[in-house]
Every structure is written in structure tokens, then in C-alpha cells.
Amino acid sequence: MTTTKPNRPRSMLERALRTVAWLGLATAMYLASRPAGPRDRRASVxxxxxxxxxxxxxxxxxxxxxxxxxxxxxxxxxxxxxxxxxxxxxxxxxxxxxxxxxxxxxxxxxxxxxASGLALSATAVAGPSGAVDVRVVGAPSSLLLVLRDAGGTLDSIPNTRVAAWRLASVSPPLRAAIGASEARVPTRLPAFTRRVMLMAQPGWESKFVTAALEEAGWHIDGRYRVSPRAAVTLGAPGRVDTARYAVVVLLDSVAVDAVAIRRFVQQGGGVVLGGDALRIPALAAISPVRATMVRGAVAGALLTDTPQRGLEAWELVANRGAFVVRSDDSDHGHAEPALVAQRIGAGRVVASAYRNSWRWRMEGTDDGAAEHRAWWGSVLALAAGVPAMADDAVVDAYPGNAxxxxxxxxxxxxxxxxxxxxAAPAARALSAFDQLMDRLRAAPGLLFMVIAMALLGEWASRRLRGNR
Incomplete structure (x- = not known):
């Protein structure tokens, strides 16, 4: 094949196409090594x-x-x-x-x-009643606060910031809703079948404390000492053991098997020391307090808003490490401990200062019996405790569905x-060269097409005139 001598314009075209191809390749290499600059574009959602x-x-x-x-x-x-x-x-x-x-x-x-912030908690009431304390906290709203369980709607009230209920029974799960906000807890209640052992001397205190606890649903086994060798029993009292008893209540300075009670506490049982039981020398090692002297009753206080001041009580000095659960105002200008708790081993010991709490029930206001029952129920609940309700969700540091x-x-x-x-990020001033490079980076196919077309054009021109 004879080689056709190219004319000058065709030769210049081939050189121009070759130059464009080399420039395209150089630009591609530059873009490959050049770091990407910030893009001025709106964020996708x-x-x-x-x-x-x-x-x-x-x-x-x-x-x-x-x-x-x-x-x-x-x-x-x-x-x-x-x-x-x-x-x-x-x-x-x-x-x-x-x-x-x-x-x-x-x-x-x-x-x-x-939705608004909404939190729901459900706590089992310690004891045999199976009741649940429910508390809801949320932002005030014009919408109704609706409380439901698996059986349907339990209550609906105009929403306030805090609402609380005590429910006799719950069919899990428990849910609270305000408009689009809903919180949920499983409320799986533990079984509570153990009994209470009460040891005391026959008298008004033992009689009415027993009555208050039985009215609250506790199952009582009692042993009342009438002489050093004889005792009157209530129920079927047995050996003090955590498998049968949740709490042992001592109300007087009675003779007890201190070794068995200490072992009971160490193994996870609860002990309540009330009144003169705080002075039993054999139990001083597990008592959370030291009883010093008797604090006299305030005349007429049983008919006031603070009926506890109308009861004789021991002045208590709490041990180091003990927790003062409740205090009473005194005439000495400082609060007097009335209920003190301390953990001993796996169990709990609770000290109650009042010597004759039955007067609160019999000589107080019309609400005295209910208040006396609630008081002793809370004391036993503190000593007994109830296992935490199981949750199907994995326990972590976050609130979860509650x-x-x-x-x-x-x-x-x-x-x-x-x-x-x-909003788009603030754009910096770009030179014409940077703007061109950004456009080429955004469209790499265009640069490839320019290089390919330039090389193909040069090759076709040379082939048409017989050159390789």
C-alpha cells in the first residue's frame, strides 16, 4: 500500500488529536492523585x-x-x-x-x-398481695393519658405531669399512651408464698400487730411466750428457715434462739426488731441500732397529723453502715431515727423504735387503723423485699420501651x-481551574470519552492515508 502524503491541515489535525489524548491522560492521572474537595451540595435525607x-x-x-x-x-x-x-x-x-x-x-x-417524653414504671408491692405500683411521668398535654394492660383500658385521665396508681392485679404487658407516645413494661410478677414468724409476749402490741399484718394479706405463724417454759401458738410455727419464712418479727424482750436467727439473716431472711426487742442482748450483733433511752409520748399527738409522736419510742443511735429510713421530729431540735435498716449477709434487719404502736390503731383518728396497717406493711416489705420483675428485653444502660x-x-x-x-455548607471561592477539575471528577465518563475519541480520530486519519 502506498503512503499518501498528508496535506498540512490534516497533519495538524492529527497532532491536535494526539495532544488532546495526552492532555486527557495527564488530567486523569492528576485527578487520581488529587484529594477530593468539599462538595457544595444539599444533604440527602x-x-x-x-x-x-x-x-x-x-x-x-x-x-x-x-x-x-x-x-x-x-x-x-x-x-x-x-x-x-x-x-x-x-x-x-x-x-x-x-x-x-x-x-x-x-x-x-x-x-x-x-411524640413527647413519656416514662412508665411498674413496681411490685412487697408482700403477698400481688399489687403493683404504677407511675407515669410525661410532658403536660391536652390529650388524655390512657393506661392499658392485656385485658383492656384500666384508666384514662386528663394528662398531668405525674400520675400514679396502685393496681390490685395486672395482665401484662402494661402500657401508657398519650397521643402518639406510648411506653410499655412487661410486669411479670414474682410468686410470694413464704410466711411471717412473729415472736412476742401476749399483750396489746402483739395482738394488734398480728391483726394489722393479717389484714394486709401476710400469713402469720406466732409464738407468744406466757412463761419461761410455755408458749401460745398461732398457725403452725416451725423451725426458722428461709424456705418457709420471709420475715421474723420480734416485738418484746423475749428469749430467742439467737444462733438460728443470725443464721436465718445470713441466708437471706429478714428480721424486724420492734420496741423492747431492740434490747435483747443476744441479738446486739445483728441489730442496726443501739437503743439508749425511752422517748416519752407527746400528749394528744395521736389525734394530729403526726400520730407517731404520741407513741413511746426508744431513742436510737444508728450503727455505721445502717440506713435511716424514717425519722420523727423531736423537741430537741433534731430528727430522731424511727426506722433503721441494715443488710447483714444476704438478709436485712430492720429496727422500729415504737414500743406501743397499738395505740396508733386504737386511740388515733378514724384513719388510725389504716395508717397503722400501712406502717407495719411497709416495715415488713422493707425487711422481706421482693425480687425485681423480669423483663424480656436485654437490660442495658438505656431506658428501653419504658x-x-x-x-x-x-x-x-x-x-x-x-x-x-x-442547608448547603458554606462555599469557598474556587478558581476556574478548580471548578473545571471538580466538573471532570464528577463526570469521569466524559473524560474517558474525550480521550477515546481523540485517539480513535487520529488512528482513523492515519489509516485512511495508509499509515499505521
């Missing part, structure tokens, strides 16, 4: 439906977030994810969002939930405003 957010498996949220995080590689991995929430996510979804934050990826969220909105904020942080999330 992920959105989900309310059903996706309520899904306990959090499948849609997980898929979307994983796609967002791994959509780019290397240095372009996102350090911020923007989401818009139309409802409070399920517990698993909140945990997943918290894991994203833990992976050093910031999560900014817009609050479209129309306060879902607070749980979301604790894991992810406070919501941001719409303007703050979508």
Missing part, C-alpha cells in the same frame, strides 16, 4: 413510613442505612447520615441507630413523630431543625 419504623425486626431501616454507609468506598465513606422520623422507631431500630453512632457515623434526625422517646435521644442525640440539616 432518608425517610421511612410509620410501619417501617414500628417493625420490630427493623429490616427496612437496617437495609437502608447499610446501603447508605457502604454506597461509597475509601475516603468517601459518609460520616453523617440524615434521617426523618415520622414515628418513634421500635426498640431494635433504636439500637441499630445507636450502633451507627457508635461506628463514628453521625446521625442527624428530624423529629416528625409528634421511655421510648428518651431512649431514642439517649442513643442518637437530640433532633435537629430542618433548616440546619438541609
Amino acid at each position: 432518608l425517610r421511612w413510613s410509620a410501619s417501617d419504623l414500628a417493625d420490630s425486626s427493623a429490616t427496612v431501616l437496617t437495609t437502608a442505612l447499610v446501603r447508605e454507609i457502604i454506597s461509597a468506598s475509601g475516603d468517601t465513606q459518609p460520616r453523617r447520615v440524615n434521617v426523618e422520623l415520622t414515628a418513634v422507631p421500635s426498640q431494635r431500630a433504636r439500637a441499630m441507630l445507636g450502633a451507627v453512632v457508635g461506628a463514628d457515623v453521625s446521625v442527624n434526625w428530624i423529629d416528625r413523630t409528634q 421511655a421510648p422517646y428518651a431512649d431514642l435521644v439517649a442513643r442518637v442525640g437530640l433532633p435537629v431543625s430542618v433548616d440546619g440539616m438541609t
